[in-house]
Amino acid sequence: MNTIDTVVIGGGVSGLTAARLLTQAGQNVVVLEARTRLGGRLWTDRTDGTITDRGASWIHGINNSPLADLVHQLGMKTVEFTVGGYQADSRPIAHYSPDGIRLSDTEAAAYVADIHAVDAQLAELIAVSAPGTSYGEAVEATLAQQGWDPERTMRVREYLRHRSEEQYGVWIDDLDAHGLDDDSIDGDEVVFPDGYDVLSTRLGDGLDVRLGHKVSQVAWADGGVTVTTDHGDFTAAQAVVTVPVGVLKSADFKITPALPEPVAGALDRLEMNNFEKVFLRFPRKFWDDGVYAIRQQGKAGEWWHSWYDLTALHGEPTLLTFAAGPCAVATRKWDESAIVTSIMEALQRLYGDRVPQPIQVDITDWQDDPFARGSYAYMKVGSTPEDHDLLATPVGGVLHIAGEATWTDDPATVTAALLSGHRAARNILGREVSLSQLPDRLPR
Ligand SMILES: Cc1cc2nc3c(=O)[nH]c(=O)nc-3n(C[C@H](O)[C@H](O)[C@H](O)COP(=O)(O)OP(=O)(O)OC[C@H]3O[C@@H](n4cnc5c(N)ncnc54)[C@H](O)[C@@H]3O)c2cc1C
Structure with a gap:
């Protein structure tokens, strides 16, 4: 057997990126992947002829995005859908009051203006906040400065709670004040009608990937690494x-x-979140025309508050909602029918008996997935954004940690996975390599 230069553990976007760049540089690389598929948290489900991205769906902003460049190079089809980040008004949204009445344009504009006003001050307050401040504490301090009545204050508070839950899958008081520092969108957001996993399939093409290889131990020393799997040991000069x-x-x-x-x-300072997707396909569309999303304010929207209209993707009336943060924790052991009943009650509050039973439901279970243990990492109170990059500090010159949680600029994303894999390859080779070569054929 040939000597292995680098063993890559994990066949998600970060691992495949590192493996591909190292293989292109002439290294002998083996990718060990516990699952029987590539992609990791990119997971396109094609059962029953429908295409459902159960993991990542979006590129959150295609301007100045190396990921968008790569997707373009690979000829992947995209559809614009600019509400992926928890935005208040980037595209038309139907906002519903706590009583289930749709806000008029004037009311919605006033509500959104309140959010933007608080947001601007919140960013300033967070920039000077003491270490160990939670996002919830920063929000409360900012709201207290407004001098608004309780009702007006509550609408913005709950919006920011939901942002923490939907963006990072965590209760607002458990997220560090800096936990949403990266939360900006540059340009349109896009999704993938043919499935996001086309990316991982193309990145994995031609690599030496060993599927169904579960790694239980990585032993590292000056001379290299030994990786133990349920199919034996792999020894290499270094591991990613x-x-x-x-x-x-x-x-x-x-x-x-x-x-x-x-x-x-x-x-220690980073933690996996609680965040699940629920896709509901209906026999007909019953919701507002011309909107990207539907939002419920107030107590009624404590759990199910946002629905995203995915109909444009495949022409089938489909809504996507999220069990995020406390809702994901509370419903973790619920069966499908209990979750659907709970969501249907919320939809019926808005649309009455116009709501038909869904013809297909898909609910994810990332929390109990042994090879994910949550959807992505968030910053616990007391962490700093730099903890992401620190996690990737090379260990003993032989161990290189990569993945979404190791990229400070834009963590928790496919972009982070891509760029962290790129960094690991650069660190191992000790020189620059271009991401634009990723689609090139492999040597031999
Ligand atoms: C529900 C959900 C929605 C998301 N939405 C978006 C989005 O819209 N946009 C976005 O940019 N990002 C989104 N993300 C995040 C994005 O999917 C991830 O950041 C990215 O895919 C992570 O890539 P990775 O290579 O770091 O990790 P992974 O894809 O998790 O790859 C790691 C690999 O390691 C394997 N592995 C684990 N344990 C072992 C073991 N013991 N032995 C061997 N192999 C092992 C796993 O099976 C996996 O394949 C979402 C994620 C989820 C779950």
Whole structure:
């Protein structure tokens, strides 16, 4: 058997990017992937002839995006859908009052203006906040400065709660004040009618990937690494470890010797979230025309508050909603019918008996997925944005951690996965390599 230069653990976007760039540079690379498919948290479900992205769906802003450039190079089809980030008004949204009455344009404009006013001040307050401040505390301090009545204050508070839940899958008081610093969208957002996994399939094309290889231990030393799997050991000069933070922290995945500082501390301060998708396909459209999303204010929208109209993707009337943060925790063990009943009650509050039973429902279960253990990582209170990059500090010159949680500028995204894999390859090669070569054929 040929000597392995680099073992890459994980066949998601970060691992495949690193493996492809290293293979193109002439290295002998083996990718070990526990699942029987590539893509990791890119997972396009094609059962029953429908295309459903159960993991990532969006590129959150295509301007100045290396991911958008790559997708373009690969000829992947995209559809504009600019509401992926929890935005208040980037595209038309039907806002419903706590009583289920649609806000007039004037009322919606006033509500959105309140959000923008608080948002601007919130960013200033967070910039000077003491370490250990939660996002919730920063929000409360900013709201207190407004001098608004309780009702007006509550509408903006709940919007910011929902943002923390929908963007990071976490209750507002459990997220560090800086946990949404990266939350900006540059340009249109897009989704993939043919499935996001075309990206991972193309990145994996021609690589030496061993599917169904579950790694249980990575032993590192000056001379290299030995990776233990349920199909035997793999020895290499170095390893790129791209398993999610939840796996890295688990007892099922040992690193010996234990990770040193600053990597160990950074890992401790990041945490996997609670965030699930619910897709509802209906026999007919019953919701507002000409809107990208429907939003419910107030107590009625505590859990199910936002529905996104995916009809434009495949021409089938489809709404996507999220169980995010506390809702995902509370409904984790619910069966499908209990979740659908709960969502249907919320929709019927808005649309009455016009709401037909869905003809197909898909609910994800990332929280109980042993190779994900949540959807993506968030910043616990007391962490700093730099913890993401610190997690990728090379260990002993032989161990390189990559993945969405290791990229400070835009964590928790496919972009982060791509760029972190690129960085790992550069660090191993000790020189610059261009991302634009990724679509090139592999040597031999
Ligand atoms: C529901 C959901 C919605 C999302 N929405 C978006 C979005 O719209 N836009 C966006 O940009 N991002 C989104 N994300 C985040 C995005 O999917 C991830 O940031 C990105 O795909 C992570 O890539 P990765 O390579 O870092 O990790 P992964 O894709 O998780 O790859 C790691 C790989 O390691 C494997 N692995 C784990 N344990 C082991 C083991 N013991 N042995 C061997 N292999 C192992 C896993 O199976 C996996 O394939 C979403 C994620 C989820 C779950």
